[in-house]
Structure formats: C-alpha cells, structure tokens
Amino acid sequence: MPDFFDNWTVQLRKGLVEFCILRTLSHSERYGYDLVKSLVTLPGLNTPEGTVYPLLSRLRTAGLIEARLVESSEGPARKYYSLTAEGRKQVEQMNIYFNTLSQTLSEIGEKGAQHD
C-alpha cells in the first residue's frame, strides 16, 4: 500500500514536468537525452526517461515544439527541440497561470482560504 505522502508528490508533479520542459526550451534549444539528464537530477523532480520522451512526442504533436536532427562527434545524432511560435504563446499563458496559483497558495499558507 502506497504512502499518502508519496502518492501526493506524484500528483503534485503532474503538469509540472511538461512546464519544466517548455520553460527550459524557452531559454535555449536542447536535445532529448540532455533534457532527461537535467530533469532527473532536479530537486523534487526525479523524472525518468520513460516520462520525458513520451512527453516530447505529445508536445510535438500538439505543435508546441519542433525538432531537428544534428550530427554529433561523440555519438549518435542528437534531436534538438525548440519552441514553435505557438509554443511560445502557450508558455506565456502558463507562466501567468502558474504565478497566479503561486500567489494563491502563498496566501492560503498565511491565513487559509477565505471567501467574500
């Protein structure tokens, strides 16, 4: 039986990995394996390969990112991902929403949820 806390952290991560990938790509082009290596070491986000690659596929299908193949001198060709114009628009919206949520959460932390 899974621990309550462990399960909660899984739920909390939902949507965040996607957001992290898009935010990262909004800074610079990156190839898949590099993203995998980055995301697996981030505190709180121990995202494995099996999560990242399917996500990249989904984002490409959704038209938010695009890919190009680049030869490498140290191994197989790398697939570099970058944001499309549509992707850039979405990230902006996501940033706004995320900041709103952060603000809300911070207020609840101080005095609990109130209405009126």
Place this chain on the structure above:
Amino acid sequence: MPDFFDNWTVQLRKGLVEFCILRTLSHSERYGYDLVKSLVTLPGLNTPEGTVYPLLSRLRTAGLIEARLVESSEGPARKYYSLTAEGRKQVEQMNIYFNTLSQTLSEIGEKGAQHD
C-alpha cells in the same frame, strides 16, 4: 477535443486542492460547504463541489482530518473538519516538499534546467 492549456491547468491543480484544504484547516476548523465556497472563488483554483467533498472523504479515511456535526441556526447541520495529529505532521512534510518544488521551478524559470 479539449484545449491544451485548459487540460494543463487541470493537471497542474492535482494535489493542490488537497494541499489547500489541509493548509486552510491548519489555521482553523471549517465546515465543508464553507470550504467549497472559499475554494471556488480562489484565483486559479475554481474548484467545484464535486471535487471538494470526495476529497474530504478521502482525507478522513486516510486519518488526516476528522469531523464533527454542529447544529446551525441558519440551515441544516454543518460538518466541521479539523486536522488530526497525523494530519498536522503530513502538512509539515508537504510544505517542505512544496517549497523545494517552488524553488526548482523558479530556477528553471530563470535559466532552464541544467545538470552537473
């Protein structure tokens, strides 16, 4: 077919509603309908009844909160929820994890995910 952004916000909320309820109850005892009215007006979190009540049940089954029935002079009896000792412990852990994630997200927002 649902919009990409709308769907993402749903995913992002996962775990957060739970967190908001527990955080709110760590400040004071509250009854269900009151929580519903509070959560539905919070910016970013437009959580409807159908989400809140099942959550309260789950949290009670998990032993994090407990309830007591109180007569009301303005309508049906209200069910007041409060944190158990176990719940208080969990909220502390959740706060720590949440802050870690916030920190990570904020760094990614500035320079993208990096490794090494």
Place this chain on the structure above:
DNA sequence: CAAGATACCTGGCTATACATAGTAGTGGAT
C-alpha cells in the same frame, strides 16, 4: 406550501505521470 438558499454527497469519465522493460544505433576505449 412552494421556492430557494443552505448543506452534504455519489457515479462515471478523462488525462496524466509512473514504473518497468525493452529496442536500436553510434562512436571511443581496452
């Protein structure tokens, strides 16, 4: 007595991340 606000709850649905395991090809070192 009907209307409406208050108050609580359930059933069926969807999308997502996770876990685990596997495939496949390139290039450098032993």
Place this chain on the structure above:
DNA sequence: ATCCACTACTATGTATAGCCAGGTATCTTG
C-alpha cells in the same frame, strides 16, 4: 573484437485527482 557510454525511442499496464451532472435533505421566507 568487445565493451561501454551516449542517444533516441516504444510498449504496456496502473493509479489517481479532478470534473460534470445529478441526487438528497434541511431550514427559512414569502
């Protein structure tokens, strides 16, 4: 020649939270 690190991906099965729409009961007011 062989092994290892790099790089990309696929497949399949699981669990879960949140959403929508509805249901039920209580109490006050017109």
